[in-house]
Amino acid sequence: xxxxxxxxxxxxxxxxxxxxxxxxxxxxxxxxxxxxxxxxxxxxxxxxxxxxxxxxxxxxxxxxxxxxxxxxxxxxxxxxxxxxxxxxxxxxxxxxxxxxxxxxxxxxxxxxxxxxxxxxxxxxxxxxxxxxxxxxxxxxxxxxxxxxxxxxxxxxxxxxxxxxxxxxxxxxxxxxxxxxxxxxxxxxxxxxxxxxxxxxxxxxxxxxxxxxxxxxxxxxxxxxxxxxxxxxxxxxxxxxxxxxxxxxxxxxxxxxxx
Amino acid sequence: xxxxxxxxxxxxxxxxxxxxxxxxxxxxxxxxxxxxxxxxxxxxxxxxxxxxxxxxxxxxxxxxxxxxxxxxxxxxxxxxxxxxxxxxxxxxxxxxxxxxxxxxxxxxxxxxxxxxxxxxxxxxxxxxxxxxxxxxxxxxxxxxxxxxxxxxxxxxxxxxxxxxxxxxxxxxxxxxxxxxxxxxxxxxxxxxxxxxxxxxxxxxxxxxxxxxxxxxxxxxxxxxxxxxxxxxxxxxxxxxxxxxxxxxxxxxxxxxxxxxxxxxxxxxxxxxxxxxxxxxxxxxxxxxxxxxxxxxxxxxxxxxxxxxxxxxxxxxxxxxxxxxxxxxxxxxxxxxxxxxx
Numbered sequence: 001x002x003x004x005x006x007x008x009x010x011x012x013x014x015x016x017x018x019x020x021x022x023x024x025x026x027x028x029x030x031x032x033x034x035x036x037x038x039x040x041x042x043x044x045x046x047x048x049x050x051x052x053x054x055x056x057x058x059x060x061x062x063x064x065x066x067x068x069x070x071x072x073x074x075x076x077x078x079x080x081x082x083x084x085x086x087x088x089x090x091x092x093x094x095x096x097x098x099x100x101x102x103x104x105x106x107x108x109x110x111x112x113x114x115x116x117x118x119x120x121x122x123x124x125x126x127x128x129x130x131x132x133x134x135x136x137x138x139x140x141x142x143x144x145x146x147x148x149x150x151x152x153x154x155x156x157x158x159x160x161x162x163x164x165x166x167x168x169x170x171x172x173x174x175x176x177x178x179x180x181x182x183x184x185x186x187x188x189x190x191x192x193x194x195x196x197x198x199x200x201x202x203x204x205x206x207x208x209x210x211x212x213x214x215x216x217x218x219x220x221x222x223x224x225x226x227x228x229x230x231x232x233x234x235x236x237x238x239x240x241x242x243x244x245x246x247x248x249x250x251x252x253x254x255x256x257x258x
Numbered sequence: 259x260x261x262x263x264x265x266x267x268x269x270x271x272x273x274x275x276x277x278x279x280x281x282x283x284x285x286x287x288x289x290x291x292x293x294x295x296x297x298x299x300x301x302x303x304x305x306x307x308x309x310x311x312x313x314x315x316x317x318x319x320x321x322x323x324x325x326x327x328x329x330x331x332x333x334x335x336x337x338x339x340x341x342x343x344x345x346x347x348x349x350x351x352x353x354x355x356x357x358x359x360x361x362x363x364x365x366x367x368x369x370x371x372x373x374x375x376x377x378x379x380x381x382x383x384x385x386x387x388x389x390x391x392x393x394x395x396x397x398x399x400x401x402x403x404x405x406x407x408x409x410x411x412x413x414x415x416x417x418x419x420x421x422x423x424x425x426x427x428x429x430x431x432x433x434x435x436x437x438x439x440x441x442x443x444x445x446x447x448x449x450x451x452x453x454x455x456x457x458x459x460x461x462x463x464x465x466x467x468x469x470x471x472x473x474x475x476x477x478x479x480x481x482x483x484x485x486x487x488x489x490x491x492x493x494x495x496x497x498x499x500x501x502x503x504x505x506x507x508x509x510x511x512x513x514x515x516x517x518x519x520x521x522x523x524x525x526x527x528x529x530x531x532x533x534x535x536x537x538x539x540x541x542x543x544x545x546x547x548x549x550x551x552x553x554x555x556x557x558x559x560x561x562x563x564x565x566x567x568x569x570x571x572x573x574x575x576x577x578x579x580x581x582x583x584x585x586x587x588x589x590x591x592x593x594x595x596x597x598x599x
Binding site: 157159160162163164165166167168169170173177178181182184 | 308311312313331332333335336337338339341343345347348349358359361362363404405408410414
């Protein structure tokens with residue numbers, strides 16, 4: 001009994017150090033700023049436009065990766081093929097590179113040369129456009145959704161799919177009626193991770209598109225030009241909106257996803 | 259050649275998976291029959307069922323009702339499949355699991371069939387439950403209902419009784435047997451349990467290491483195994499040469515049921531009384547097992563407690579093991595030749 005208490009005491013002490021470290025800055029930001037100031041900031045058109053733009057482009061990025069990355073995750077989870085482990089490692093690289101370097105890489109790949117000209121002909125410009133912002137967000141956060149979906153599909157027993165086929169479902173209908181619903185939890189978690197990561201993207205976005213300003217760029221811009229007291233309410237407002245949305249999706253998923 | 263009433267004909271089917279090779283396999287499944295494939299774990303039984311369902315591409319030829327279906331997609335074959343762990347869809351209720359096939363194909367008299375299957379398998383109280391909360395037996399009945407509801411001509415069952423509590427097995431085996439006549443379909447049932455095969459099968463195929471050792475009418479296969487491996491797998495104990503009985507010219511092997519051996523200190527009024535030495539005694543709850551040496555062969559017997567206590571058998575003792583002619587089962591000559599080689 002005594003050793004139990006000692007063990008729990010040590011673990012509680014160590015846990016509280018990191019928990020406080022993670023929570024104190026956010027708490028302090030809200031306390032210092034005050035709810036009134038946050039509410040007032042949220043009425044500023046520039047702030048609202050910026051937060052709206054951030055949420056919108058991050059959502060588009062998530063939707064684009066849902067359509068393209070979920071099939072990729074399924075292929076990786078289901079089929080053995082040559083170079084699969086190399087592909088899996090390559091998909092994780094964007095998470096590891098410095099974000100400004102990723103921004104430069106995106107510019108080199110999609111703004112110049114043949115690919116850049118093709119994009120341009122299609123009306124897709126990178127510099128200072130929402131397309132560019134979406135590309136920057138997507139490049140750095142897509143692995144969260146792809147990996148989440150991959151783990152989800154790995155947990156779906158291939159026998160469910162086999163049985164569905166014998167019951168008359170084509171491969172596509174098997175995917176939508178059995179594979180996807182049973183991997184849904186992990187996919188939604190991956191999408192939430194990707195979305196929250198995309199909302200906070202600064203390094204790559206600022207290289208590609210300073211304007212129109214997404215919230216992280218606006219916070220940086222105000223901090224640089226006007227100081228802490230002018231940027232803190234925007235930061236607090238952005239965090240508040242993200243947390244509310246994040247918790248709502250989680251709650252809905254937990255309530256109806258089981 | 260395909261018989262008039264054969265529903266499924268498998269011709270020289272092979273499948274390679276890593277180091278394992280299935281086949282070449284050839285056998286026929288008659289219409290409205292219960293066909294049991296009997297084989298040890300790892301003998302390729304599940305792989306064979308998946309091949310028949312079209313889930314694994316094979317070489318060779320698979321005919322269904324005389325038509326070649328070797329390359330037909332699983333969704334177009336119309337075979338039902340029940341896996342060992344039942345593979346019920348966790349995202350659907352019991353009801354939606356059973357009705358799953360109705361989303362993809364038109365089911366004849368769907369409502370009447372649904373009611374009938376639910377009634378037959380006694381799953382009405384489960385219909386609105388989630389499948390994750392069912393017991394092994396309940397899951398099995400739901401998986402069977404789901405397969406039957408798709409109105410297959412052929413139902414493939416992969417070790418369907420292995421996850422079932424032994425007390426319910428007989429009742430479920432009776433239901434399985436009834437499916438053939440009640441729903442007018444054939445069943446291929448794979449199992450490692452020869453008692454299941456004895457109860458259920460009209461025809462049996464004995465499978466080992468990806469090959470079929472013997473196939474035929476259940477009675478024939480169960481009583482006349484054509485190889486030593488098949489005999490051992492079918493539960494034949496005490497496989498011994500005729501010379502043990504003092505029949506020198508006969509090259510055949512015989513088998514004797516361990517329960518039919520009578521131990522005695524004197525020669526008994528039975529056709530064969532063999533001198534033996536008790537080597538080992540295994541005490542169990544209801545019976546005792548006695549392992550005795552007869553010449554250079556080992557004899558394995560099961561004795562009721564009462565007889566054991568009466569004789570007070572001890573290790574190292576010299577006794578007579580007496581066997582009646584009626585309890586001797588002679589194996590085909592081919593088995594003896596196989597052992598000799």
